[in-house]
Amino acid sequence: MKSFNLDKMNTELIKGLAHYRIGDEDNSVLLNSYLGLPLRLSFQKEINCTHCGTLVKKAYNGGYCYPCSIKLAECDMCILKPELCHYAKGTCRNSTWGEANCLIPHFVYLANSSGLKVGITRSTQTPTRWIDQGAVAALPILKVSTRYQSGVFEKLFASVVNDKTDWRKMLKGNIEEIDLEEKRDELFELLGESIDSMESEFGNNQIEILENYEVTNIDYPVIEYPEKVSSLSLDKHDSVGGILKGIKGQYLIFDTGVINIRSHTGYKIELEF
Template sequence: MSKSEFSGHLDKMRIHPAATVAYSLVLNNEEYPINDFLGKSLSLLWEGDIHCRACNRPTNKSFSQGYCYPCFTKLPECDSCIMSPEKCHFHLGTCRDAAWGERVCFNDHIVYLANSSGIKVGITRMKNMPSRWLDQGAAQALPIARVATRRLAGLVEDIIRRDIADKTNWRAMLKGDSPELDLVSERDRLKEHFAEELNQLELEQGPGSITWLTNESVRHFNYPVIEYPTKVSSHNFDKTAEVSGRLMGMKGQYLILDTGVINLRKFTSYNVRVTVNRES
């Protein structure tokens, strides 16, 4: 066949670590590897419907990457503390779902440094390494501390981000890899720079509540990109239902086409038909 076609409700792309990281589109929970589609003509057509990723009801608008409005206002995974973990309110007895909070937020978390569009600090659950870094398009990553709860990870991050960014500049990330950084030296500098505040935080949370990971090595990642754009323009299904172009690469949760880029994670739960011309 000269063409491949598949459809379903989008989820974020699965990214698997390898010498060159391997990407798969995810439609109706089924994976479709796409590294071999590099250089081919690709069309993505939003077929007009969105179904909530939690309750599966149809919704006219996606909230928090794939939820209907009722789920967005009720589910713990859509609460504001997910984006700002230092604002966790479990200890106040106001968690939207205490069982969910105990399962997700009260386990080991990692504070890390990454280089995606320059240095940044972030947090993730241990089980989400290295997928968290790959989702962000990081070329380098270094775990720097381990803590027992999500809230404590957020408090450590909150201190460190006074000196460095906690967000990725997605346009810069999609123009190519940032120059390599000495993340080990940056870890040591930040630990020393904020020693007083970090020591006070550990004292408040209990001795040993923050474990500094001084023996970790820097991870490096290579993304499947034929050519990076010199000017980044983005596609949006809400404005144009069909997105097409030659697939030039994948980085983070973005497809890089010769016509622009699209963040597939943003359109989680959109029903999309994907067509690939294998002979192009």
């Protein structure tokens, strides 16, 4: 039995298979080893802000206390909508954080999560970002110099490609294969003019068009996908668990339903196995 505050599961891609760890940094559990075994998360009726640790009744912005959620740069609207980045106006909530997290190279990528989608990520966050979304394949198509630029391009691609994952579909498995290289070539063909004009607008060496990147394929530790996806929450149940049937995205799949671990960030639990 272990007790800790939930946070996004740590992931690693080893020989094409996603590996998941849950728990504190120096006290974590490799969840892949519990496939097919009973596992239970019991809510300790305590939620702590993931930034400052304050005890809160309700978490804001995916795991923060209210003051942190309106103060921290990582909780600003521009994180969800990077095309609204306001660093250049001098109004970034924390310019040091912005410089370390947003003014750095980003990828625009295509992925197959519940079908074709476009997304963005810091260039250091692959393949983690893709595993978090439950993508079975992903392919970077542009390397850009800032988060803002990635957001502008994402909007362009999102005019013709989905930018969201249907998590229920993603959790049902049986995702149809997509030739991401072919899709990339089609999109470059279709949007070539707009890409070129945006590239020259951003200036020299800001945008790199990736025509020859390799697709990353990702398998998930799942022994059985659910036929019907029913969602479990620690807001409604004191404890959640059953036989662990699989892990995909940031979800644990039990024989009793699925739980999104990330959306319980800050919740103090006891893990029983």
